[in-house]
Amino acid sequence: MDSGFGHNCAMLTVSGLACSRGERRLFSDVGFRLDPGEWLHVQGANGAGKTSLMRVLVGLAHADAGEIRWREAATPSAEFRRDLIYLGHHAAVKEDLTPLENLRLAAALDGIGLDEKAALASLVRLGLRGREDLPVRVLSAGQKRRVLLARLLTRPAILWVLDEAFNALDVGAVRLLGELIAEHLGAGGMAVLTSHQPLPVPGGKAVML
Amino acid sequence: MNPLLATVRRDLLLALRRKSEVLTAVFFFVIVTSLFPLGIGPEPTLLKKIAPGILWVAALLATLLGLPRLFAADHLDGTLEQMALSPSPLGLLVAGKILAHWLLCGLPLVLLAPVLGLQFDLDPSALGILTLALLLGTPLLSLIGAIGAALTLGVRGGGVLLALLVLPLYIPALIFGAGAVEAHIAGLDVGGHLSLLAAMLVLAAFFAPWATTAALRIALE
Numbered sequence: 001m002d003s004g005f006g007h008n009c010a011m012l013t014v015s016g017l018a019c020s021r022g023e024r025r026l027f028s029d030v031g032f033r034l035d036p037g038e039w040l041h042v043q044g045a046n047g048a049g050k051t052s053l054m055r056v057l058v059g060l061a062h063a064d065a066g067e068i069r070w071r072e073a074a075t076p077s078a079e080f081r082r083d084l085i086y087l088g089h090h091a092a093v094k095e096d097l098t099p100l101e102n103l104r105l106a107a108a109l110d111g112i113g114l115d116e117k118a119a120l121a122s123l124v125r126l127g128l129r130g131r132e133d134l135p136v137r138v139l140s141a142g143q144k145r146r147v148l149l150a151r152l153l154t155r156p157a158i159l160w161v162l163d164e165a166f167n168a169l170d171v172g173a174v175r176l177l178g179e180l181i182a183e184h185l186g187a188g189g190m191a192v193l194t195s196h197q198p199l200p201v202p203g204g205k206a207v208m209l
Numbered sequence: 210m211n212p213l214l215a216t217v218r219r220d221l222l223l224a225l226r227r228k229s230e231v232l233t234a235v236f237f238f239v240i241v242t243s244l245f246p247l248g249i250g251p252e253p254t255l256l257k258k259i260a261p262g263i264l265w266v267a268a269l270l271a272t273l274l275g276l277p278r279l280f281a282a283d284h285l286d287g288t289l290e291q292m293a294l295s296p297s298p299l300g301l302l303v304a305g306k307i308l309a310h311w312l313l314c315g316l317p318l319v320l321l322a323p324v325l326g327l328q329f330d331l332d333p334s335a336l337g338i339l340t341l342a343l344l345l346g347t348p349l350l351s352l353i354g355a356i357g358a359a360l361t362l363g364v365r366g367g368g369v370l371l372a373l374l375v376l377p378l379y380i381p382a383l384i385f386g387a388g389a390v391e392a393h394i395a396g397l398d399v400g401g402h403l404s405l406l407a408a409m410l411v412l413a414a415f416f417a418p419w420a421t422t423a424a425l426r427i428a429l430e
Contacts (some may be wrong), residue, residue: 060290060293086291088287090287092286094219094286096223105218105219106291108218109291109297110212111212111296135226
């Protein structure tokens with residue numbers, strides 16, 4: 001599902017980014033650039049501002065200074081939102097709905113048609129076979145996380161911004177997510193990740209906050 | 210599927226899984242409007258006189274009851290964040306949520322009003338005007354309420370603040386809505402009242418989703 005991204009023009013450029021919370025300066029003069037097939041590991045201690053950087057990057061929060069450009073154009077733009085998927089700390093799934101309903105409604109909200117077979121296939125890939133018709137409420141924390149991660153397969157996005165995506169996942173799921181990211185990069189996608197664990201994805205740039 | 214309709218479908222499905230939240234507001238409307246005839250006693254002229262005001266105030270408060278939940282659940286579980294980053298315009302999704310809120314909290318009131326109006330000895334034509342006025346007025350309440358719900362999102366004790374913020378804005382709807390029924394009972398023309406209600410509805414339908422979206426973006430930061 002990740003195939004077919006253009007290898008030519010997609011590019012993320014960040015320069016001189018600064019952000020503060022109240023009086024405290026979290027980070028300043030952060031800059032990096034990502035080309036198709038590259039990924040960035042955002043590193044830093046607790047409270048260093050990794051999540052803030054992610055939120056500024058996707059456009060949920062404002063930076064004090066700096067510039068984020070996507071395909072040469074300033075963000076946030078409609079084009080950027082179409083090319084982006086952001087998975088943060090939140091579960092971002094509805095507890096009263098089943099994993100299948102969650103996936104299909106999330107796709108419909110994004111204006112993407114998703115048939116049941118494709119939704120089911122992505123849930124199976126995430127190891128949720130037989131759980132697709134249970135309310136998410138009864139699933140474990142790791143399984144809820146897997147429901148959210150299934151969106152990576154159903155939403156055709158070029159830039160994956162994953163904040164602590166490896167939390168609550170078991171060994172198998174960590175390996176699986178590593179594979180998914182590697183496949184995505186192989187197809188010309190890009191990823192920005194934060195994690196305290198060593199990531200099971202080869203290569204990658206790093207930014208230290 | 211159209212993102213707006215998808216949002217409506219999603220919110221209706223969620224309400225179906227959690228019926229008690231919707232039924233609370235409807236039962237509140239039924240009980241409050243039934244308490245007045247019971248408390249005042251069988252005095253048809255007095256009941257008839259106070260009916261429009263009481264039914265409208267009860268509708269206002271019943272709508273208010275469902276408002277804090279309009280965005281709170283989505284904000285808490287992070288789905289609101291996903292909506293803000295969706296390729297679909299947030300304003301469209303917000304409009305869908307407001308429409309779903311009206312279908313769940315407003316439309317039942319419109320449908321119940323003629324039945325509850327019988328307790329106040331309203332004649333059939335007055336009941337018709339009451340229903341029509343509520344049909345125009347309750348979407349207005351949902352639209353204005355959504356702005357307040359977005360502004361108080363994530364604020365501690367937001368429920369009380371929401372009431373203080375939104376209820377004064379409901380006054381025009383109350384005056385013209387209840388006024389239409391009173392005018393009809395007094396034998397006057399109701400066209401003016403209903404036209405003003407409709408004009409306010411059109412204005413709110415245009416501006417409220419936009420204002421709500423702006424408030425939500427601030428709340429998410």
